[in-house]
Amino acid sequence: MNKRIEAALNDQVEKESSSSQFYLAMASWAENNGLNGTAKFMYQQSDEERFHMLKLIKFINERGGVAVVPQVPQPPATFDSLQQVFELLLEHEIKVSNSINDLVDICLAERDHSTHNFAQWYVSEQLEEEASARHILDKLRLIGNDKGGLYLFDRDMEQTAAQAAANTATQKKEK
Ligand code: FEO
Numbered sequence: 001m002n003k004r005i006e007a008a009l010n011d012q013v014e015k016e017s018s019s020s021q022f023y024l025a026m027a028s029w030a031e032n033n034g035l036n037g038t039a040k041f042m043y044q045q046s047d048e049e050r051f052h053m054l055k056l057i058k059f060i061n062e063r064g065g066v067a068v069v070p071q072v073p074q075p076p077a078t079f080d081s082l083q084q085v086f087e088l089l090l091e092h093e094i095k096v097s098n099s100i101n102d103l104v105d106i107c108l109a110e111r112d113h114s115t116h117n118f119a120q121w122y123v124s125e126q127l128e129e130e131a132s133a134r135h136i137l138d139k140l141r142l143i144g145n146d147k148g149g150l151y152l153f154d155r156d157m158e159q160t161a162a163q164a165a166a167n168t169a170t171q172k173k174e175k
Contacts, residue, residue: 001065005115008106012122013056014070015099020049022092025075026085037158038082044161045089048168052125059118082150083140090133097126 027042057067079085100122107116143149 001060001063002110002112004106005110005112006060006065008103009056009060009065009115010068010070012099012103013053013060013067014072015096016049016053016056017070018072018075019092019096020046020053021072022075023049023089025077026079026089029077029079029085030082035082035154035157037154037156037161038085040161041157041164042085044164044168048164051168051172052122055121059115063114082153083137086133086137086140090130090137093126093129093133097130100126 023042023046027039027046030036030042031039057069060067079088100119104116104119104123107113107119139153143153
C-alpha cells in the first residue's frame with residue numbers, strides 16, 4: 001500500500017477511535033445526570049464510531065498495509081450542560097469531516113481510486129452526522145432551560161438512538 005495513503009488512513013483510525021471514546025464519556029456523563037435517553041444515544045454514537053474505526057483497520061490490512069491501533073487522548077469526565085455536549089459533538093464532527101476531506105485530497109493526489117471510492121462512504125456519513133448534530137442543537141437552543149422541554153428532549157433521544165442502532169445494524173450487514 002502507498003505509504004502516504006497508509007499514514008492518512010491510520011490518522012483517520014485515530015480520529016474515529018478518539019470520537020468513540022469522546023462519545024463514550026458523554027454517554028457516561030448523561031447516564032450519571034438522569035439523561036437516560038441521551039445516554040443511550042451517546043452509547044450508540046460511540047459504537048458507531050468504533051464501527052467506523054474497524055472498517056478502516058480492515059481496509060488497511062486487506063490492502064497490504066499495516067493498521068496501527070492508536071493511543072487516544074483522555075476525554076473530559078464532566079460537561080457543563082446538554083447543550084455544551086452537543087456543541088462539542090458538532091465541533092468534533094466538523095474536525096472529522098475536515099480530516100476525511102484531507103484523506104480524499106491525498107487519494108486524488110496519489111491517484112488511488114479504490115481508497116478514494118472507499119472514502120466516499122465516510123464523506124456521506126459525515127454529512128449525515130453533522131446535519132443530525134445541528135438539528136439536535138437547534139432543538140436544544142429552542143428549549144433553553146425549560147425543564148419540561150429537556151425531559152421531552154431526552155425521551156425523544158431514546159427513539160433517535162433506537163433508529164440509529166437499526167441503521168448501524170443494516171450497515172454492518174452490508175459490509
Ligand atoms: Fe466517524 Fe463521526 O466520525
